[in-house]
Each structure stands twice: as structure tokens, then as C-alpha cells.
Amino acid sequence: MRSSHLCSVDMSQLCGPERAEAYTVAWIAALPHERAAGEAMFDEEYEDPPADFKKSRGDPNAYSWGKIGKHYVVVAALPSGEYGLTSTATVAQGLHSSLPHVRIGLLVGIGAGVREVVDEEDKTVGQRDIRLGDVVVSHPEGTIGGVVQCDLVKAKTVGGSEVLERKGSLNSPPLALRTALTKLQATHIRRGTTIPTIIAEAFERYPNMRSDFCHPGLGGTEVDRRTDTYHSRAGITISNEARISPKIHYGTVASSNTLKKSARHRDAVLARLAKENIKPMCFEMEAAGLMNNFPCLVIRGTCDYGDEHKNDDWQNYAAITAAGLAKEFLQCVDVEEVEETQEIGKLILQSLGTLHQEVEQNREDVSHLTMSADAHRRRHVLDWLCPYDYLTQFENHSARHLRGTGQWFLEDSTFLSWVQADQSSTLICPGGPGCGKTTISALVIDHLRNASSSQKPVIYFFFDYQRRKEQTAHAFVATLLRQLASLSQEVFSAVEKLHKRSISHSRRPSVEDLQSELQSAFQTVTECFVVIDAWDECEPLKRVECANMLRGCLSQCVVHLLATTRDDHEVHALFDGDPTLRIQAHVEDLTLYTAKRAAELAPNIRCDVGLVENVIKGVIDASDGVFLLARLHMNSINDQLTANEVKDTLNGLRKDTGSYSSAYEATMERINQQQKRRSDLGKRILAWVVHAKRPLRFEELNHALATRPGKRSIESGDMYAKEVILSVCAGLVTLNMDTLRLIHYTAQEFFSDTWIQWLPNETAAIVDTCITYLSFDVFKEGPCRDRDSHKSRLNQYKLLNYAAKNWGHHLSDQESLAETERTTTDTVLSFLEDASLTCGCSQAMDKRYEGIQEDQEDMYGVYTGNKAMGIRDISGFHEGMYGVHLTASFGLEHLTMLLIEKQQDADIQDSYGRTPLWWAATNGNAGLVKTLLDTRGVDPNNREPIGRPMTDGRFRLGIGQTPLSKAAENGHKAVVKMLIANHEVDVNAADACGRTPLSYAAKKGHAAIVQILLDTKVVRIDEDKNRFGRTPLMYAAEGGHEEVVKVLLATGMDNINSRDLLGRTPLMFAAKDGHEAVVKTLLATKNIDARMKGYRGRTAYDLALLYQKRGSLISRRSTPELDNEQRKRKQHSSEGENKQTSKKQKLSTDDGT
Structure with missing residues (x-):
């Protein structure tokens, strides 16, 4: 038995090796229960892959990491729903590309036992005592390496008779495995197997597995104990007593792509193999796909006998007995012999060498290296375009599909008409909440992928109510574009050019840039399927924008669009007149x-x-x-x-x-009826998931649950297992892509209305948890001095980033609900008055350092516009960030004024020189802004200082924005009104670059704020230029903000044709970035000059040609002035050519006389 100490360890929190090459054993599982059984065998399980592991593009495997005995083992699972020879060959290729250092393999799972020995005339000549739950191990015999592929034969005619001849053979396992197999056999002869003990230890670690993976014949009633029944070829039914300990059989394993479900088919194959003197003990479906590419040992638990009586009752138990034997076997495998075994990467390359000459092999090696570098470059560019893991999201949705369901949808005539349409088509699929719309979407994607060619790509997007903030129009287009770029080299090349341009200009591509690229991408294919799920879960304003973007692509090729939605009138209005097919569970x-x-x-x-x-x-x-x-x-x-x-x-x-409500109420009653500790834990989890400001990752929630009032640190022994966290919530919480979420958005709606009934005391605990976590002893050291130490801190303390960013929001929610128990002011104040804690907290809030990796620095530069800033050295950024600045940024008026009263300074500055008013205005906290403006000693024009050296030689950043400037930039209309109502506020205060509040509002497209500023009659619009000569109109034109442009032009401004230091006009900015609506507006304005030339003599039309791509040039029908300019150039060019032609003709005539 395992020690009590080991039982208390959460193995998923242990740290594995840093390098992927340490993993030398690959454990391959085809089915989910085979994978679960394999993972249950780990002596140590590691949550994260090795630090240097990078999964190759195209590798479909799902990996789990752990240690068994002295061996580091990676469990490689087939994609959901896939099995057979082809799939396992794909697994081998994935291992080769992602984990080339793996040396030995175990193929572990279930199979069909063969109890009767058959001769070539299909007669029974012997019996085997193979029972359900026994284990068959592949064992080399004669010329057979332990595995035989059933259909690897060809027919020959010899002496007038047809003879089957085997077309080659499958490789034997490597020496290290054969040696260990001999040792295991000897051990079993002397001591028997330890599989029952190994399974018992697994159940001790994972008690939830016991009910599903226990022996089916050793429990329940007397009838249940006689479940192992074999129907012999002679028609005799043989019932076997349950075997407590599985028996191990060594022999040949037969492998094919066909599942043996009939005795007739099984016996025909046995008779055919008998002609070659092959007498298999087991049938299975994956081994032959591996043996030549990756010779391994095959271990199969017997779950049926390959006949009509096949059922699933024994599959789980057979899977775990096979896994137990595999673990027992690994204890016999010598580590040094494994190290001497050839790596899978070299093994596959060696097999290539038998097919080519040496020079061809060298070329192949170079090509492989080139492909590896190319794959890394492709992934880097695609991650820059769209870092969102849409493939895992699809796989998670697809995994929930129950085979056999949803066929009615695929067979419906409306769906078939949509698929088979020879022109662009749209199909809208409405359905009520929880009817399976997302599962149908995943089913359609999978169905179309299997049925479509590479010239008919299938791309998709899943809207999600919990990800509304991040699922912008930009993300929507980028996700679709990335999918097309990953399928087409032509599209990828265009994206790579966009990447290079964006990096060189230190900016992210605009939505218009991405839409242009997407339209061009659609032109590269003849036909395309687009599936959009849960359109109703997209924010209303974004729905229209995303729909218009897709409509713009319908003319580029034949696009079939399918969208699912709840019964939402606004969504239906977007697709009025399009065919519909209602989704409802049949x-x-x-x-x-x-x-x-x-x-x-x-x-x-x-x-x-x-x-x-x-x-x-x-x-x-x-x-x-x-x-x-x-x-x-x-x-x-x-x-x-x-x-x-x-x-x-x-x-x-x-x-x-x-009734949803009654179902959720019944579930909550079940939670309340649990043991008190489990019930309390379940309600704590639900409170976090319901009230979290963003979806929480599993480790974040685990750290939150492990944090109790008074704790000063956190340890791995404080953590809960995933199974516990999910089980105490009675199915209301699910784990999806390592993110915890409610089972459905209707659950969120239920708790929004009833949380005070079910979770009355849990909301206050969230604030307590955040403050306790932020007050850990380790954070009293203050902010980190460099990026590496800060990254290490965030990796170690998983809740730090969330707690720092959101404790104030949770406290604000709590203060607005008088019925709830309030967190004591003293607890929060003790944190806020500790400068070392508040400085560390402010650093954890800073977006500049959030999640930055070494290979993402150029992406980071694109997002910030300053690649060098804050990447290598982050010291000095957060000294002097006091509690009052934190409370002001969250808009906590009571705490802010209490702290100001204690410190007797309402204008106290942080390390950037920013005051409480600056923070309140920046984040749009209008109530606090009003209170501060009425407080003595507050300077409403106090600005962050312009960058200057600090006393210790480091550099302080800042561009001199005032509170009004920040409020205008961030679109806080109420705050802007309050500030300009104060007669002391300077409406024209410029920052270090000469940008005024009007410029910031125009740049960000806040038309209402632009109008408010203009209404003051104080703004000097014709004099408003920054240090580089740029005006508010230029900023608005460059950003494509048509409404702002109209507001500015309505003032009758004089400087419509003004130039910046490079000679560019507002029209040039709009033309350069392809903003046709702004171009139209400007061209319709009196006194606009479309022929003005800027830098290098370029006009607006020149810039449009220079910067824009195919399909996105400004339409000449909408820009007649630019069209006239082009016609004049063509006429001028034509006249020049005519003069040259006339001159040449004259010279030719002169020579002829």
C-alpha cells in the first residue's frame, strides 16, 4: 500500500523535468477511457509540459506528462473519435515532430480475445482460457514480431490454386522492451501479477474511477457476478466465474482497421491467418499503424470476444488491467537500455534512408531542418495574427457530441440544399437555450471537413457570452483569416507581409486591414464553408459589424455561411429572408x-x-x-x-x-445536502465562477480556494484536485480549455436573479480572499526589479494578476449591495497603508508585463507602439504607488477620501507623478472626480511628468497628460463634462508631443466628446497642431472616424488642407489607410485639394495605390477627384508616349532617305 504521506500529495502540482528530451517513453491510447486508465498509473503527474516543449503544427496528439518508476512517460492520445491504423500512424508522426527524443513506446488499451485456435480449414483445434479482463501482450514468435496486420497479404496462383502471400512483415519491439518482457514473464511465474494492487492504488488516488473501472463481475447481486459469457463456435454458451486477478497471455496480436463484431467475420480472418501458421490471441485496431514507424509493445485488456455479443460493459475494466500490466512492465525496463535505444526521430529518418540513396537522405535531412524552421516561423506569424486557440475550442465542443445524435440535421433537405448550392448561400439555425446549438455547429464542422476537399476549406467562430470583451470585430476577422492562412501558402504569404509591415510601423493592423486580407484570402479558393456559432452571444454593436464583414466576402467566392442563434429579433433582422432550419433535440x-x-x-x-x-x-x-x-x-x-x-x-x-429554474434549484438543493465541508466548498466555487470579472483558469481558482483569512503564504498541499472541484458543484461548473465556467449561460442568468438566496455570504469572501492573497509575506518585498523575477512571481502565484486587477471591482460591487455582509474597512485599510504591498499590487496590474514571453516581444511592440519600453528592465516603475491611487483607480470614493484624510494630501503623487484625480478621471469614476474637484488642494491640471531621469539613474516615463486629456482619450463623457465645468481646467492643455484633449478624442473616435470640447468655444481648432504638425482632423481621418470628421468639418475650420511635417494632409491619411467613407466626406467639402503633393511628391491617390492591396483600393466611383487625377496622368503619359513614337518614326524616315 502507498504511504499516507503520498496519499496527501496532489500529484498534478509536482514539477516535471524542464527539457522534453527527458521523456523517453511514449504511452499511446486511442480511446478516452484508455487514456484515463493510463494517466491513473502515474506515480507523479505534471500539469505543465516541459519548458522547452513546442507542439509542432499539424501534430493532432493530446499529451499528458508524468513519471512511472524511474521513467518519464508522456501519454499520447488520439484525437477524439479517431481510431484505427491510419490514426495511430498519425500519432507516430506527431511524436516524431514534437517529441523526437522518445525512445520506446507502449500501445495500451482494449482488444477482443481469441479463445479458440482455428486451423486453415476453419476447424477448432484448441482452446485458450482467455477471459474478459485478462491481458494479452504482443510477443515475437518466429518471423512474426508480435503484431500481424490482417490484410497485409496478396493473392498468388501456384499450381492452379490461389495462395495468400504476406507482403513483408511488421517490426519487432526494440531490444530494451524484449529484454524487459522476458524479465516480466519470469517474475509472473515466480510471484504472479501485481495488477490488482496497482489498480487499488489508482482507485485510492482517484476514487471517482472506482465505480466505472471496477471489475464488472465482482459486485452487486449474484446475477451480476456471472457476466463473463462466451458463445463458442460449436454453439455452446460458456459462463465463467469472475477471475479476481487477470491472467497474462503472451502471443501474437492481430491488427486491422475493421472492428470485429461478428463471429463469422472473426473466424474467416482466423482461418486465413492459420494458412500462414499465424494463431493470434487478440484482435485490435491500432498496432499495425505504429510498428514500422515506431516499434512498440502492444498490451491489450480483453473486453469482448469479437462476436455479435460485443458490449461496453468490460471496456473500462479491460483498459485499467492493461494499464496496470503496462506499469508493472515498466518496472522491469532498464533505464540505461532505454537510453541506448534509438530515438523515434532518428528511427523514422533511418527508415527513409532505406528508400533513398545517401544523397537523397542528406537532402531529406536538410529539408527537415528547413521545414522545422519554417514551421516555427509560420506559428510565430499566425500567433501574432490571432493568439486565440480556436482549434482546442472546437475539439472541446466536438468531444461533447454523442455519436449517433444530430443525424437528422445532416440529413435535412434544407441543410443539404445549403451545402450543395452552386452560389453563395446562408442558413440561419435558431433554437432555444440549451437545445444543443453549439454541439450541432461542431457536428457540422466535422461533417463538412470529412466531406470537403482542400479547395473547400471549413472555417468557424464560436461566440461566447463569457468572452464578449475579447471577441471584438478585430478578433473575429483575425480568427477566420488565421484558419485560411494555416490552410493556404498563398494566404499565409500575404499575412506574413502584413506582419512585416505592421512590425516595421510599430502598430497592429486595423480591422480594415484584416478585412481586406480576408477578402483577398477568399479569392484564393473556389468555395468555402463558414460556421458561426451563437451569434446572439456577440455584443449587439459587434453583430452588425461582423455580419457586414462577412457579407463583403460573399462576392469573392462561393461562401456558404451557417449561423446558429437563440431566438433574437436583432439577429434575425441581420439575415432577413435567408433560409432557416430550427435546432431542437429530437x-x-x-x-x-x-x-x-x-x-x-x-x-x-x-x-x-x-x-x-x-x-x-x-x-x-x-x-x-x-x-x-x-x-x-x-x-x-x-x-x-x-x-x-x-x-x-x-x-x-x-x-x-x-423549467430551467426548477432544475437549477434542484441542483442547488443537492449541493446543500452534501457534507457541510463539501457544500461550503461548492458554494465558494460557484460564487467565484458567477461573480468573476473574467473566466478563471483552474489554477487561479485553486489558489483562491486555498487562501483563507489569516494565511501568509500558499503551498501545493493546499490545492484541490480537479475532480473534487467539479464534483462538489454537482455538474453546474465545467472545465473547458483549462477555464472554469458555468454549465450554460442560462445558469448565469439564474444566479444573477437568485444569488442572494443561494450564495448570500460568499461575495464578501471574494474580497477577503483577494486582500489576503495580496498581503502574503512574499509581496511585502515590494515590486520586482526585472522582468524575469516578475514573470517568476506571476507563474508561482497564479491568482496575483486577477486579485490585483479586480479586488476593487469586487469591493465596489459589494458596497452597492446593502443587503450583503461588508468586508471590514480595517482589513482593506491595513493592506492599502502598506506601501510595499500596494507597489507590488500595482506592478501585477500593469498590462506592460502581463504574460510577455521571449518570443512575443515583437508582438508586444506592436501592441504598445514601443518595443523597447519596459521589456528588459522594469525597475522603478512602481515605487510610490500608494493605496490612495489604487482606490481612486477603482472609484472607491469612501476609501479614497478616508486615505486622503489620513495622509492630509489630496494631490499626493505616485511614482509617475499621477494624482488620485488623474486616476479617477482615467478610469471614468465620475462620482469620485466630482468629490475630488470639490476638495481643497486638488489641482485639476496636474499632469503626469514628462520622462526624466530619477535619482538612482533609472528613467521615469510619462508624456504629460492631464486628467482631462485621459478622460477624453478613454471616452468618459460624464467626467469630461465635470472637468470642463471647472473654470480652472485648461481645455487646450497639451502633452509633451503637443496633443490636446481634442486630439486624443479625435484619435480615438469619440465624436460626442469632440462635440463637448468644441462647445466650450475655447478650443482653438485652427491652431491645434502637435509638434509634428498633426491636427485633430488628421487623427480622425487616419483612424477612419467618419462621425468625428463630420463634427470637425461642421465648425467651418480653415485648415482642411493643412500639412504635417511630412507634407501629408487629412485626405492623404484617409486614402493611405483605405477609409473610403472619410475620403468621400472630405472630397465633398468645399476647398478640398485632392492634387496636393506630400512627401516625395505623392498625392492622396499615390498613397492609396502604395499602401492598399487588391480589392481594397479606393473605389474610383466614390472618389471622382482622385479618378480625374489618374485620368490626367494617363493622358499626360499617353501624350509623352505619342511624342516619343512620333520622334522615332521621324528618325526612321530620315534614315531611309
């Missing part, structure tokens, strides 16, 4: 789902066939065509332990048919 789909979930009922309930049928029928009736309700109802029913409890739960469902 009875057949709900039956499949509930029947699958009913298999999870307690054994004493499962055996009552009539009750199970009532459960299925009752849940379907109560679900009213909604998958989410079926899921919630089955969660509740599966939690019951007796038949009567199930019946009572069913009766409760009938009273509240189709």
Missing part, C-alpha cells in the same frame, strides 16, 4: 443520451429494467426538447442511491416540466 437524440447516462445509475437500480425505462421516458418528457435540461435531470437522478429515491426524483420532474 426524441431519438434524447433517447440515446438518457440511455447512455442511465448506465451510470447505481448497480441495484440499473438491474430494474422497468425503472430504467421510466427514467428514460420521464427525463425525455421533462426535458421538452432541451438537451441541457436532460443533462441536469440525469445529474440529479444519477445522484440517487435507491430505487425509491429515483422514483421520487422522477415525480418531482413531472411537476416542473421544462
Whole structure:
């Protein structure tokens, strides 16, 4: 048995090796339960991959990391829903590209046992005592390396008879595995197997696995104990007593792409193999895909006998017995012999060498190196374009699809008409909440990918109500463009050019730039499918913008657009007149789902066939065509332990048919009925997930849960397992892409209305947790001095960034709810009055250092406009960031004034020279701005100081913006009005570069604020130029802000044709960046001069040609002035050519006389 000390360790928190080359053993699993069984064997499990691990583009494998005995093991899983020879060959290629240092492999999982030995005439000549749950291990025999591919034969005619001849053979496992196999066999002869002990230890570590992976024949009633039944070829039914300890069999494993589901098919293959004197002990579907590329040992737990009586009852137990044998086997594998085994990367290259001459091999090696560098470069550019992991998001949605459901949608005539249309087509798929719209979207994507060619790419976007802030129009277009760029070299080349231009100009590409690239990308394909899920979860203003962008692409090629949505009138109005296909869970789909979930009922309930049928029928009736309700109802029913409890739960469902609220209320009652500690933990988790200001990562939440009042530090032993966190919430919380979220957005709506009933005391605890965390002893050292130490701090203290950025928001929410228990003022004040803690907190809030990696520095430069700033040296940025500045930035009026009263200085400056008023105005806290303006000693024009050296030789940054300037820049209209109402405020105060509040508002496109500033009659619009000669109109034109341009032009301004230091006019700025609406507005203005020349003699039309791409040039129909300019140039050029031609003709005539 394991020691109690080991039992208390959360293995997922241990740190694995830093380098990927330490992982020498690959454990390959095809099915989810095979992977789970493999991961349960880890002696140590590591949450994160090695620091230097980089997954190659195109590698489909999902990896888990851990240690078994002395070996570092990586579990490589096939993509969800894929199995067979081709898929495992893909796994080998993925391992080769991402983990070339792996040396040995184990293919571990389930298979079909072969109990009868058959001769070439299809007669039984022997029996084997192979039972369900036994383990078969591939063992080399004669010329067979342990695995034989069933169909690796060809027919020959010899002496008038057809003879099958094997076309080559599959490789044997490497020496290290064969040697260990011999040792394992000897150990089993002497001592027997330790698989039962290994499984018991796994169940001790993961108690949730016990019910699903235990021996099916060793529990429940007497009937349950005789579940191993074999139907022999002679027609005799043989029932076997359950074998407590699995028996290990060594022999040949037969591999094919066809699942053996009939005795007739199985026996035909056995007879064919017998002609080659091959007598397999087991059938499976993956090994042959690996053996020549990556020779490994195959270990299969017997889950059926490959006949019509095949079922899933034994699959989990067979998977864990195979995993137990694999762990036992690894204990026999010598580490030094593994190190001497050839790496998979070299092995595959060596196999290539047998096919080519040496010179060809050298060229292949160079090509491989080039491809590796090219793959790294491609990933770098694509991550710059769109860092969002859309592929994992799709895979997570796809994994929730239950095979066999949703077929009605794919077979519907409306859907088929949409797919087969020879012109661009749109299909809108509305549905109620929780009816399975997202799952249908994932099903459609998967279906189209399997059915479409490379010239008909399938791209997609999943809107998400929890990611509204980050799912901007920019992100929407970038995600679609990245998918096309990853599929097409032509599109990627165009994106790479955009990347280089953006880096050289130190700016992110605009939405217009990306839309232009996307339209050009669509021109490279003949046909394309676009699937947009949950359009209603996109913010209303963004919906229109994204829809218009897609419409602009419909004319570039044949685009088939499918969009799912709730019943939302605004969304339907966007696609008025387009065909619709309503999504609703069909009875057949709900039956499949509930029947699958009913298999999870307690054994004493499962055996009552009539009750199970009532459960299925009752849940379907109560679900009213909604998958989410079926899921919630089955969660509740599966939690019951007796038949009567199930019946009572069913009766409760009938009273509240189709009600989300009743389903969520029932789930909350289940949480409350848990043991108090589990119930309290479940409600703490729900409070964090419901009230979090952004989706929380698992480690962030774990750190929050581990933080209790009075704690001064945090340790790995304080953490909870993922299984515990999910189970105590009774299915209301899910883990998706390492992010915790509620099961559905209807749950968020439920808690928004009822949280005070279910979680009345938990909201105050969130503030307590944040303040306690930010007050840990380690943070009393103050801010970090360099980027590496700051990065290390953020990596170690997972909640630091969230707590620093959001404690004030949570406190503000709490203060606005008088019914809740308030966090004591003294607790918060003790934190705010400690300068070392507030300085460290402000550093953790700073976006300049958030998540920056070495290979992202040029991306960071694009975002900030200053690549060098704050990357290498971050010291001195946060000294003197006092608590009053933090409270002002959050708008905590009571605390701010309390601190000012204590410090007796309302204008106290932080290390940048910024005051509480500056912070309040910057973040739009209008109430606090008003209070501060009424406070004696506050200077409303106090600006951050312009960059200057500090006393210790470091450099202080700052460009001299005033509170009004920051409020105008950030679009805080109420704050701007308050400030300009104060007669002391300088409306024209310029920063170090000469930019005024008007310039900042124009640059950001805040038309209402521009109008407010102009209404003061104090703004000198015709004199408003910065140090580089740029005017507010230029900023507005460059940004494409048509409304701002119109507001400025309405003043009758005189300097419409003014130039900056490079001679550029507002029209040139608009033309350069392709803002056609602004160009139209400017050209319609009196006195505009479209022929003015700027830097290097270029006109607005020249700049449009120079900077814009195909499909995005300013339309000449909308810009007649520019068109006239071009016609004049062509006429001038034509006259010049005619003169040259006339001159040449004259010379030719003279020579002829």
C-alpha cells in the first residue's frame, strides 16, 4: 500500500523535468477511457509540459506528462473519435515532430480475445482460457514480431490454386522492451501479477474511477457476478466465474482497421491467418499503424470476444488491467537500455534512408531542418495574427457530441440544399437555450471537413457570452483569416507581409486591414464553408459589424455561411429572408443520451429494467426538447442511491416540466445536502465562477480556494484536485480549455436573479480572499526589479494578476449591495497603508508585463507602439504607488477620501507623478472626480511628468497628460463634462508631443466628446497642431472616424488642407489607410485639394495605390477627384508616349532617305 504521506500529495502540482528530451517513453491510447486508465498509473503527474516543449503544427496528439518508476512517460492520445491504423500512424508522426527524443513506446488499451485456435480449414483445434479482463501482450514468435496486420497479404496462383502471400512483415519491439518482457514473464511465474494492487492504488488516488473501472463481475447481486459469457463456435454458451486477478497471455496480436463484431467475420480472418501458421490471441485496431514507424509493445485488456455479443460493459475494466500490466512492465525496463535505444526521430529518418540513396537522405535531412524552421516561423506569424486557440475550442465542443445524435440535421433537405448550392448561400439555425446549438455547429464542422476537399476549406467562430470583451470585430476577422492562412501558402504569404509591415510601423493592423486580407484570402479558393456559432452571444454593436464583414466576402467566392442563434429579433433582422432550419433535440437524440447516462445509475437500480425505462421516458418528457435540461435531470437522478429515491426524483420532474429554474434549484438543493465541508466548498466555487470579472483558469481558482483569512503564504498541499472541484458543484461548473465556467449561460442568468438566496455570504469572501492573497509575506518585498523575477512571481502565484486587477471591482460591487455582509474597512485599510504591498499590487496590474514571453516581444511592440519600453528592465516603475491611487483607480470614493484624510494630501503623487484625480478621471469614476474637484488642494491640471531621469539613474516615463486629456482619450463623457465645468481646467492643455484633449478624442473616435470640447468655444481648432504638425482632423481621418470628421468639418475650420511635417494632409491619411467613407466626406467639402503633393511628391491617390492591396483600393466611383487625377496622368503619359513614337518614326524616315 502507498504511504499516507503520498496519499496527501496532489500529484498534478509536482514539477516535471524542464527539457522534453527527458521523456523517453511514449504511452499511446486511442480511446478516452484508455487514456484515463493510463494517466491513473502515474506515480507523479505534471500539469505543465516541459519548458522547452513546442507542439509542432499539424501534430493532432493530446499529451499528458508524468513519471512511472524511474521513467518519464508522456501519454499520447488520439484525437477524439479517431481510431484505427491510419490514426495511430498519425500519432507516430506527431511524436516524431514534437517529441523526437522518445525512445520506446507502449500501445495500451482494449482488444477482443481469441479463445479458440482455428486451423486453415476453419476447424477448432484448441482452446485458450482467455477471459474478459485478462491481458494479452504482443510477443515475437518466429518471423512474426508480435503484431500481424490482417490484410497485409496478396493473392498468388501456384499450381492452379490461389495462395495468400504476406507482403513483408511488421517490426519487432526494440531490444530494451524484449529484454524487459522476458524479465516480466519470469517474475509472473515466480510471484504472479501485481495488477490488482496497482489498480487499488489508482482507485485510492482517484476514487471517482472506482465505480466505472471496477471489475464488472465482482459486485452487486449474484446475477451480476456471472457476466463473463462466451458463445463458442460449436454453439455452446460458456459462463465463467469472475477471475479476481487477470491472467497474462503472451502471443501474437492481430491488427486491422475493421472492428470485429461478428463471429463469422472473426473466424474467416482466423482461418486465413492459420494458412500462414499465424494463431493470434487478440484482435485490435491500432498496432499495425505504429510498428514500422515506431516499434512498440502492444498490451491489450480483453473486453469482448469479437462476436455479435460485443458490449461496453468490460471496456473500462479491460483498459485499467492493461494499464496496470503496462506499469508493472515498466518496472522491469532498464533505464540505461532505454537510453541506448534509438530515438523515434532518428528511427523514422533511418527508415527513409532505406528508400533513398545517401544523397537523397542528406537532402531529406536538410529539408527537415528547413521545414522545422519554417514551421516555427509560420506559428510565430499566425500567433501574432490571432493568439486565440480556436482549434482546442472546437475539439472541446466536438468531444461533447454523442455519436449517433444530430443525424437528422445532416440529413435535412434544407441543410443539404445549403451545402450543395452552386452560389453563395446562408442558413440561419435558431433554437432555444440549451437545445444543443453549439454541439450541432461542431457536428457540422466535422461533417463538412470529412466531406470537403482542400479547395473547400471549413472555417468557424464560436461566440461566447463569457468572452464578449475579447471577441471584438478585430478578433473575429483575425480568427477566420488565421484558419485560411494555416490552410493556404498563398494566404499565409500575404499575412506574413502584413506582419512585416505592421512590425516595421510599430502598430497592429486595423480591422480594415484584416478585412481586406480576408477578402483577398477568399479569392484564393473556389468555395468555402463558414460556421458561426451563437451569434446572439456577440455584443449587439459587434453583430452588425461582423455580419457586414462577412457579407463583403460573399462576392469573392462561393461562401456558404451557417449561423446558429437563440431566438433574437436583432439577429434575425441581420439575415432577413435567408433560409432557416430550427435546432431542437429530437426524441431519438434524447433517447440515446438518457440511455447512455442511465448506465451510470447505481448497480441495484440499473438491474430494474422497468425503472430504467421510466427514467428514460420521464427525463425525455421533462426535458421538452432541451438537451441541457436532460443533462441536469440525469445529474440529479444519477445522484440517487435507491430505487425509491429515483422514483421520487422522477415525480418531482413531472411537476416542473421544462423549467430551467426548477432544475437549477434542484441542483442547488443537492449541493446543500452534501457534507457541510463539501457544500461550503461548492458554494465558494460557484460564487467565484458567477461573480468573476473574467473566466478563471483552474489554477487561479485553486489558489483562491486555498487562501483563507489569516494565511501568509500558499503551498501545493493546499490545492484541490480537479475532480473534487467539479464534483462538489454537482455538474453546474465545467472545465473547458483549462477555464472554469458555468454549465450554460442560462445558469448565469439564474444566479444573477437568485444569488442572494443561494450564495448570500460568499461575495464578501471574494474580497477577503483577494486582500489576503495580496498581503502574503512574499509581496511585502515590494515590486520586482526585472522582468524575469516578475514573470517568476506571476507563474508561482497564479491568482496575483486577477486579485490585483479586480479586488476593487469586487469591493465596489459589494458596497452597492446593502443587503450583503461588508468586508471590514480595517482589513482593506491595513493592506492599502502598506506601501510595499500596494507597489507590488500595482506592478501585477500593469498590462506592460502581463504574460510577455521571449518570443512575443515583437508582438508586444506592436501592441504598445514601443518595443523597447519596459521589456528588459522594469525597475522603478512602481515605487510610490500608494493605496490612495489604487482606490481612486477603482472609484472607491469612501476609501479614497478616508486615505486622503489620513495622509492630509489630496494631490499626493505616485511614482509617475499621477494624482488620485488623474486616476479617477482615467478610469471614468465620475462620482469620485466630482468629490475630488470639490476638495481643497486638488489641482485639476496636474499632469503626469514628462520622462526624466530619477535619482538612482533609472528613467521615469510619462508624456504629460492631464486628467482631462485621459478622460477624453478613454471616452468618459460624464467626467469630461465635470472637468470642463471647472473654470480652472485648461481645455487646450497639451502633452509633451503637443496633443490636446481634442486630439486624443479625435484619435480615438469619440465624436460626442469632440462635440463637448468644441462647445466650450475655447478650443482653438485652427491652431491645434502637435509638434509634428498633426491636427485633430488628421487623427480622425487616419483612424477612419467618419462621425468625428463630420463634427470637425461642421465648425467651418480653415485648415482642411493643412500639412504635417511630412507634407501629408487629412485626405492623404484617409486614402493611405483605405477609409473610403472619410475620403468621400472630405472630397465633398468645399476647398478640398485632392492634387496636393506630400512627401516625395505623392498625392492622396499615390498613397492609396502604395499602401492598399487588391480589392481594397479606393473605389474610383466614390472618389471622382482622385479618378480625374489618374485620368490626367494617363493622358499626360499617353501624350509623352505619342511624342516619343512620333520622334522615332521621324528618325526612321530620315534614315531611309
